[in-house]
Amino acid sequence: MTGAAGRAHHAASLFVSIPKIETVFAIFISSAWIEAAFNKVQVESRTMQEIVDFPEAIRTGRSAEFFGFSRETAYRLIGSGDISSCRIAGRRLITSRSVRDFILRQVKEQSSIDQNAGWLRNFMVSCSSVPVLLSISKVSSSFGISRRSAYRLAASGRIVTIKIGRSRFIVTESIHYHIQRSITFRQKTIGTPVVDTRS
Structure with a gap:
């Protein structure tokens, strides 16, 4: 495409791709955060289990x-x-x-x-x-x-x-x-x- 129509097509493509990139980035950060939080809970629960009194x-x-x-x-x-x-x-x-x-x-x-x-x-x-x-x-x-x-x-x-x-x-x-x-x-x-x- 050339002229105004071509410029409009490229602008539309750019507009669609940016939200996609943002969505993928947000999911990646969320997964990493969840994994880190899960590992932290595992470590903390193990530490707590080691210091709790043995059940009677x-x-x-x-x-x-x-x-x-x-x-x-x-x-x-x-x-x-x-x-x-x-x-x-x-x-x-x-x-x-x-x-x-x-x-x-x-x-x-x-x-x-x-x-x-x-x-x-x-x-x-x-x-x-x-x-x-x-x-x-x-x-x-x-x-x-x-x-x-x-x-x-x-x-x-x-x-x-x-x-x-x-x-x-x-x-x-x-x-x-x-x-x-x-x-x-x-x-x-x-x-x-x-x-x-x-x-």
Whole structure:
């Protein structure tokens, strides 16, 4: 097109394309903001979960989520008198204190760990995103430690395992403690890194 008609066509095209660009830009900013906000909520919720007190009583249906052993194992332990339970509003609840005492008894009987180990003081005091016990098969997905490495660390006494029935579990707090000690030892060995200020 030439002349006034051509100029009018270009002006119309320009007028249509600008709102499109603005719309795409607005969506991009909105998506980025939502993603950042979601990540922030995840971090904050995880931090809050780590400092909240461990519940005093937990439904048997949630025993795997909090304790690491199945509902069936929970009922078996209740039946044998190893852990305590109560019934409230038609639901069977496990008392966390009895589970803590049971696990510590098993640690004492099955492990040669120092009974004054630092992690014992904090055991089951606060909640974590990982259950208090972790089956050997799940340790890799939760901590990146292979099954073989888990057994080796347990044999050396650096992490603690107990056996309930035919299943062997790792006491999760002992893994956290081992990792923290490893980080602290490495920091002391390497020392404070020197910052290179040359540009």
